[in-house]
Structure formats: C-alpha cells, structure tokens
Amino acid sequence: AIEDYKQFVFAFLAAVSFGLISIIFVLTWVLHYREGLAWDGGAAEFNWHPVLIVVGFVFLQGIAIIVYRLPWTWKCSKLIMKFAHAGLHLLAFILAVIAFVAVFDFHNAAKIPNMYSLHSWLGLSALLLYSLQLVLGIGLYLIPVAPVQWRAAFMPLHVYSGLFIFTAVIATALMGLTEKLIFALNNPKYKDSPPEGTFVNVLGLLLVAFGALILWIATRPHWKRPSEQAL
Numbered sequence: 001a002i003e004d005y006k007q008f009v010f011a012f013l014a015a016v017s018f019g020l021i022s023i024i025f026v027l028t029w030v031l032h033y034r035e036g037l038a039w040d041g042g043a044a045e046f047n048w049h050p051v052l053i054v055v056g057f058v059f060l061q062g063i064a065i066i067v068y069r070l071p072w073t074w075k076c077s078k079l080i081m082k083f084a085h086a087g088l089h090l091l092a093f094i095l096a097v098i099a100f101v102a103v104f105d106f107h108n109a110a111k112i113p114n115m116y117s118l119h120s121w122l123g124l125s126a127l128l129l130y131s132l133q134l135v136l137g138i139g140l141y142l143i144p145v146a147p148v149q150w151r152a153a154f155m156p157l158h159v160y161s162g163l164f165i166f167t168a169v170i171a172t173a174l175m176g177l178t179e180k181l182i183f184a185l186n187n188p189k190y191k192d193s194p195p196e197g198t199f200v201n202v203l204g205l206l207l208v209a210f211g212a213l214i215l216w217i218a219t220r221p222h223w224k225r226p227s228e229q230a231l
C-alpha cells in the first residue's frame with residue numbers, strides 16, 4: 001500500500017511538472033519569441049489564445065479530472081470534492097471561452113476568416129461538448145435532484161466523455177501549434193528549423209506527456225477514491 005502510494009505521488013508530481021513546464025513554455029513562446037500579451041486586436045491579443053488554452057483547457061482540465069484520485073483528499077467529504085472537481089472544470093471552461101474570444105476578436109480586427117480550419121472545427125466542437133458535459137455533470141451529480149439510478153446509469157458516459165474531450169483538446173492544441181508555426185515563421189521558415197520551431201515542437205511533446213500521465217492516473221482502478229472503486 002505504501003509502495004502504491006509512492007507510485008501515485010510520483011505519477012502525480014510528474015504530471016504536475018509536465019503541466020507547469022508546458023505553461024512556462026507557452027509563456028516563453030509568446031513573451032520571448034512572439035509579440036507578448038495585450039488586448040489590442042493585434043497579434044498580442046491572439047497570443048492569449050495559446051496561453052489560456054494551455055493553462056485552462058489543458059492544465060486545469062487535467063487536474064480537475066484526477067482531483068478525486070488524490071489520497072490526501074479522501075478524508076474530505078464527497079460534496080467538497082465534487083465542488084473542487086466542478087469548480088476547476090468551470091474555471092477551465094471560462095479560460096477556454098476567453099481564449100476563443102481572443103482568436104475571433106483578432107481575426108475580425110485583421111479581416112482573417114473564422115472557422116475554416118480543422119483545428120477550429122475540432123476546437124469549437126470540444127468547447128461545445130465541454131459545456132454540455134459541465135451542464136449535465138452539475139445537473140446530475142452536484143445538484144441533489146437526480147435519482148441515484150440515473151446518476152449510476154450516466155456515470156460511464158460522464159467518465160468516457162471527460163477523457164475523450166480532454167484527449168481531443170490536446171490533439172487540437174497540437175494542430176494549433178503546427179498551424180501557427182507554419183503561418184508565422186518566415187525567414188527562416190519552419191522547414192529550416194529555427195529555434196522557435198524547435199521550442200514549440202518541444203511544447204507539443206510536453207502537452208502529450210501531460211495528457212498521457214493524466215489518462216494513466218485516471219484509468220488506474222486501484223487509484224480511485226475508496227467509495228468509487230466500484231464505479
């Protein structure tokens with residue numbers, strides 16, 4: 001049991017480390033290699049898009065998914081942990097919405113079309129599914145109105161949908177990184193491997209490592225909160 005606890009802590013600290021290093025990388029990207037951050041309709045406004053996606057839609061969503069797995073919270077009431085789970089997801093959702101607003105606002109100011117890329121189609125689909133997941137999750141599991149049979153019947157779909165949306169968000173973020181490098185790198189171009197291209201490729205690998213660890217932690221049955229191991 002103590003060995004297993006140590007393995008959990010190791011996996012959790014590794015996930016948090018990859019997540020925090022991803023945040024440092026995306027900030028370094030926009031502040032050092034790109035135009036910085038501002039809300040001015042220009043490139044610095046666009047830059048809020050990758051920053052808020054990585055902080056909110058990737059990192060906070062990932063931590064929200066595994067919040068029930070933290071052994072030191074097992075003495076907290078289930079309701080408190082539901083608020084932590086829902087609250088982190090709600091914060092992730094708000095940051096993701098601001099990230100979308102930043103892109104549309106930048107596009108409109110620069111007369112760039114919206115919603116033509118596969119990245120944008122998958123990203124908006126993920127955001128819409130995430131909002132549905134939030135509403136259904138709050139309505140079924142947080143507000144004490146749904147009968148327990150409904151809660152139990154929807155739980156496999158809630159868990160599957162959460163992991164699916166999280167995975168889709170990371171895949172969509174990777175497409176966004178690639179798109180931006182192809183658009184933005186000129187002289188030297190992406191294909192000539194400038195330092196910014198390599199740096200952002202590494203950011204993509206960090207997002208994959210974070211996602212892989214969150215999915216691993218979430219899918220170990222024996223790492224579930226004791227009352228939930230049957231679920």
Ligand code: ASC
Pocket residue numbers: 078140141142148151152153155228231
């Ligand atoms: C809940 C909750 C669970 C499930 C379970 C039905 O609201 O906290 O663990 O629903 O009661 O599967």
